[in-house]
Every structure is written in structure tokens, then in C-alpha cells.
Amino acid sequence: MIVIAGPASNGIGFRLSKILKAEYTRAVTKFFPDGETYVKIEGEIEGRDAVIVQSLYPPQDRHYLQLLFMIDTVRDLGAKSIVAVVPYMAYARQDKRFLPGEAISIKTILKGIEHAGAEYLITVDIHNEKSLEEWLNIKYVNLSAAPILAKYFERRMRNPLILAPDRGALNRAREAADVLNCEYDFLEKYRDRNTGEVTIKPKKLKVKGKDVLIIDDVISTGGTVVLATKELLRLNADKVYIACTHPLFAGNSYEKVLSSGVEEIVATDTIPSPVSYVSVAPLIAEYLKNILK
Amino acid sequence: MIVIAGPASNGIGFRLSKILKAEYTRAVTKFFPDGETYVKIEGEIEGRDAVIVQSLYPPQDRHYLQLLFMIDTVRDLGAKSIVAVVPYMAYARQDKRFLPGEAISIKTILKGIEHAGAEYLITVDIHNEKSLEEWLNIKYVNLSAAPILAKYFERRMRNPLILAPDRGALNRAREAADVLNCEYDFLEKYRDRNTGEVTIKPKKLKVKGKDVLIIDDVISTGGTVVLATKELLRLNADKVYIACTHPLFAGNSYEKVLSSGVEEIVATDTIPSPVSYVSVAPLIAEYLKNILK
Numbered sequence: 001m002i003v004i005a006g007p008a009s010n011g012i013g014f015r016l017s018k019i020l021k022a023e024y025t026r027a028v029t030k031f032f033p034d035g036e037t038y039v040k041i042e043g044e045i046e047g048r049d050a051v052i053v054q055s056l057y058p059p060q061d062r063h064y065l066q067l068l069f070m071i072d073t074v075r076d077l078g079a080k081s082i083v084a085v086v087p088y089m090a091y092a093r094q095d096k097r098f099l100p101g102e103a104i105s106i107k108t109i110l111k112g113i114e115h116a117g118a119e120y121l122i123t124v125d126i127h128n129e130k131s132l133e134e135w136l137n138i139k140y141v142n143l144s145a146a147p148i149l150a151k152y153f154e155r156r157m158r159n160p161l162i163l164a165p166d167r168g169a170l171n172r173a174r175e176a177a178d179v180l181n182c183e184y185d186f187l188e189k190y191r192d193r194n195t196g197e198v199t200i201k202p203k204k205l206k207v208k209g210k211d212v213l214i215i216d217d218v219i220s221t222g223g224t225v226v227l228a229t230k231e232l233l234r235l236n237a238d239k240v241y242i243a244c245t246h247p248l249f250a251g252n253s254y255e256k257v258l259s260s261g262v263e264e265i266v267a268t269d270t271i272p273s274p275v276s277y278v279s280v281a282p283l284i285a286e287y288l289k290n291i292l293k
Numbered sequence: 294m295i296v297i298a299g300p301a302s303n304g305i306g307f308r309l310s311k312i313l314k315a316e317y318t319r320a321v322t323k324f325f326p327d328g329e330t331y332v333k334i335e336g337e338i339e340g341r342d343a344v345i346v347q348s349l350y351p352p353q354d355r356h357y358l359q360l361l362f363m364i365d366t367v368r369d370l371g372a373k374s375i376v377a378v379v380p381y382m383a384y385a386r387q388d389k390r391f392l393p394g395e396a397i398s399i400k401t402i403l404k405g406i407e408h409a410g411a412e413y414l415i416t417v418d419i420h421n422e423k424s425l426e427e428w429l430n431i432k433y434v435n436l437s438a439a440p441i442l443a444k445y446f447e448r449r450m451r452n453p454l455i456l457a458p459d460r461g462a463l464n465r466a467r468e469a470a471d472v473l474n475c476e477y478d479f480l481e482k483y484r485d486r487n488t489g490e491v492t493i494k495p496k497k498l499k500v501k502g503k504d505v506l507i508i509d510d511v512i513s514t515g516g517t518v519v520l521a522t523k524e525l526l527r528l529n530a531d532k533v534y535i536a537c538t539h540p541l542f543a544g545n546s547y548e549k550v551l552s553s554g555v556e557e558i559v560a561t562d563t564i565p566s567p568v569s570y571v572s573v574a575p576l577i578a579e580y581l582k583n584i585l586k
Contacts, residue, residue, distance in 0.1 A: 028394075033543035034513055035351040036384055039396040058328040061354040068405065069396035077394065091329055101321075101370065103332040103362035108409060112361065115408040116401060220327055250326035 001292055002043060006054030006070055008063045011269055012087060013053040015281035020288060022051075027070050037062060039069040046078035049292050052118075056090035056109075057248065057271040064090065064109065068116045075117035083288065084118035087270035087280050088246045092127035110135045122287065124270055124280050125172075125217045125245040143283050145268050146215055149243040150176035152266055152278050157211040157241065163187050163202055163232075165216045165224050176215050176243075187214070187228050200228045207237040211263075218246040219267075222253035229260040239263040245280075247273035294585055295336060299347030299363055301356045304562055305380060306346040308574035313581060315344070320363050330355060332362040339371035342585050345411075349383035349402075350541065350564040357383065357402065361409045368410035376581065377411035380563035380573055381539050385420035403428045415580065417563055417573050418465075418510045418538040436576050438561050439508055442536040443469035445559055445571050450504040450534065456480055456495055456525075458509045458517050469508050469536075480507070480521050493521045500530040504556075511539040512560075515546035522553040532556040538573075540566035 001022040005013025007029045017024035025043035032038060052074060054067040067084065074082055094105035113121060114136055121140040126132065132140045153160070162184040164173035170186045177184035185205040191198050212232050214225055219242075229240045240262050247267035254274065257265060269276040294315040298306025300322045310317035318336035325331060345367060347360040360377065367375055387398035406414060407429060414433040419425065425433045446453070455477040457466035463479045470477035478498040484491050505525050507518055522533045533555050540560035547567065550558060562569040
């Protein structure tokens, strides 16, 4: 097996290779004066299982083309099999035609990875797992980072309580609660009938005196977690922690979340950020061990 | 027929539709806070011949993904046929594995257009026409802009002489010379055996007292045409003109070429630039008339 790290995910690629005791090579990339990416794969590829790691955080389009160039080249070089590891999958939120004529971007993105020559796709907390089922004709898996994020807080929280940001994410909260052996709930938006004001509260559980962990798949503008943190502190939660898989933090949203009163924010390394302390490499390595043995 | 103009080529798309008396629609694009492109195609697509126009100048990767999203969507919407018009084809210079392990980027790019669902590809002066033959399984044509560029100079030059920047581009010079009914030649690099200095001179023809037109497919850094212009003026050419299909002008190269002593630079509108005065729309329309009648 050889692990090929794309420019977006050198760290994860290197860690993967160490855990798997596999050979590691960094895809060489540079830019031409007009902005085109140049890609070169060094190392012996022929006849080997190739694992290509490239996350699709911004600039998404550039990172995506680098991924396609890598897959296509590794196929040309005669790899025995090609696993594409895409820790953060871009365009995953445009997963249906909400309005007539809209592009289903994630379909185009996934199809491109398949047609370039990948035979297996590994993602982490993709926005909608059904996209993989619906559009891919190759094997795939979507791994949950909730347990490893919860693990990070194992000795950091007292009286823990896990909250999902909405009902749809309750499964993620349950996975985290299993690790921390605590209760979990989800946040629901309430609109005050008199003032029209929107608040976000836990559906059932009381938070008073608790250390609350909000666990989310992606923080983009941070609107929901900021609102939730403030409300939880108003309800006398002891401390509020935020864990997310993909710290996208568009614009100045990182500063916004930081100043919401949160005790600590932690994210995985699918996207570089000031808080990407939890690596998804062990999670992915564990899965790769099973499929490539 | 319906002409769908991508954000990179609204002008060419609009002109195409006027010449062809075809319906025109602009692909609606916007950007999400994290930088992802949103694409929506308005208008009646089902059962119609769709012509999608999108040039791949910088930011190439973004323009390329917009193209794929448009093709995929138009196919979903039930177009009868899909012609992709890509006036400037990005990544065309990475057309072979110059070093082991290098990506053949143009292959990946062309295959992506095919797999997204295009059934015909129209390019203008692609770097190497053989790439189309080698990598595409759909129909294609590569149109030459040399005649329309030459036409622009028809009443502007006295004693004209056409020069190709190198031997490989002699065909383009011949096409232009046919229009202007004049002689043509190519430029060759000479290295002085004593000083090591490189000069660029016409292979055979004398330039003294002539109006010389250098015709090139792409001006990227502008190095060759600057060197050539200076040498041609030293050899007492009367005036030096430069025509190119794709005015890429990386960095400050436009200013560099302008200050070389050249009389006028003219380019086509495959790439926006201060001198993109010659539209490729009539050229493309003429071809579309034949294949879509």
C-alpha cells in the first residue's frame, strides 16, 4: 500500500501512513504563472494499492481538480486499486434540485471522482450520506467523527450533556453520548409569539449546572452555535463546549463563535483551523485496515 | 436551439444567439459564503439542442467546475443534444507526461467534459489539437481564429508580412497570409556564438520597410513577442503588429508587450483583456449552423 497525500491533506496522509506502516508520498504540486496547477506523483505506484488523500475545503475547485489529476495519474501509473479519501466533501449541501434548473452539484462532484478512476471513496461526516448512495456506482463509506470528538472531552467535562444542533443530527449526539456515557438531546428553535424573537433551546433536558457539548458536523457561518451558546449560558449551563467535524468558519465566523461565551471549541483536521486538534487519521486508518488487508 | 452562456462567456454566448437567431439564457451563478459556486439554468431545455458556452481562462478551476455543473444540469433537464463551446481550453499545455509521474492534465479536463454529458466539443486554437483526438470519444472541432484576426488588419497594414512565432505555428501564419494576400515566414531563435546572446529573427524573409504582423495562439508571459518586436524594429521593419487568439497576459506581461515598441496588439474575446476586440462568435456560429441544422 502507498499513501499519496494531496496538497490539501498532507497532515492526514502522513499520519495515515504512520499508523498503517505504509509507504508515504507527497503529490508534488506547483502553479504555472497563469494559475494552472501542476501535479506529479513520485514513488512506485504500479501494482500497489493506492490511497489518495485530499480534502475539499476552500479553494474547493482547485483542491477538487488536484484530486482528479492525482486519481487519473495514479491510474495511468498502474495502481492495483485506488481509494480516494476525501475527509471534507465540498458541494455536499447542494444535494437536490431545490428550485427548477438548479445544479445538483454534489452529483457532478461525486461522478467526477468515480470517472477519474477511484474505486472506493471514504468521506467523513458528509452533509447528506444519501448523496453517496444515490450518485456513486463505486464502493464508499462515510465515517462519523462524533466518537473521536467526544473522546477528546472525556476528562475535560463534569456533568456532561450532549446536544445536537437539530433533530436530524441526533444520531451524532447519541454516538458522542455513548462515549461519554451521558444523556443527549437536540436543540430546537422557538419563535416567541409576542416578540417574534427566535431562541434555541434543548428539546427536553435541563442544562442547569451541566457542562454542555454541542456537537455539529460543520460550522460555516456559526449562527446556530452562537445563538445556542448564549441561550444555554442564560439557562445556567455551567460551561458550553463546541465540537465540530469540519471547521469551515466562513468569513469572520471563528471570532464570532469564540466570543459567544463558549469555553472551548474543538474540531477535526479535515479542514485546517486554529482548533483542528482531533485528527481523523486513526478513524480512517482503522477502516482502511479492514478493506485493504 | 438554446444558447446557454456561462459566467465566463456571456458576451460570446449572447453574440452567438443573435447570429443564430436562437434563444439565449444566461446561467445564473452565485457564490456561497464558503466559496462554493451555485449554478441554475433558467429557460425551457427539454427536447432542445443546447449550446453551452464557457471559456476556461483564470480562475480556470472555478470556470471548469461551473462548466461541468452546467452540462450535467442541462442533461438532467432533458436536452436533446449538448454542445460544449470552450473558446479557451485550460490545461492544454500539460498534454503529455514530460517527466515520470506527471499528470496529463488536459486528459483529465477533456474526460470530465465528456463524462459530464457533452456530446460535441468546440474549441478555438487549442494548444495541441492532437489532445482532442487522443482523449475524447465524443465529436469535436478545433477552430482557427487566424483568419478573423488577419481580417482585422486588412486595411490597417501596408506592405504586410506575417510571422509565426515558431516553425510549429507556420500553419497559422499561412492562414492569415491567405486572407491578407501576402508573404509569411516564421521566427527562429539564434544564439550568438561569441556573446551567448539570444535573438529572434525571421527565417528567410527581409522585414525592412514592411508592416509585420506576428500571429500567435496565446500570449502568456509575452517573452517571445517582446524579444521579436524589438529585433524586428532593429531590422527596420516599418511597424510591428501583434495578434493573438488567447490574451492570457500573466502578471504584468500586458504592459511589457505594450512597451516593446509594438504598434498595436489585438486579440479575440476568448479571454477578456484590454484588446479583446475580435469576437470568435461569428466563427463558432458558422460551424454550429452546419452541425445543428
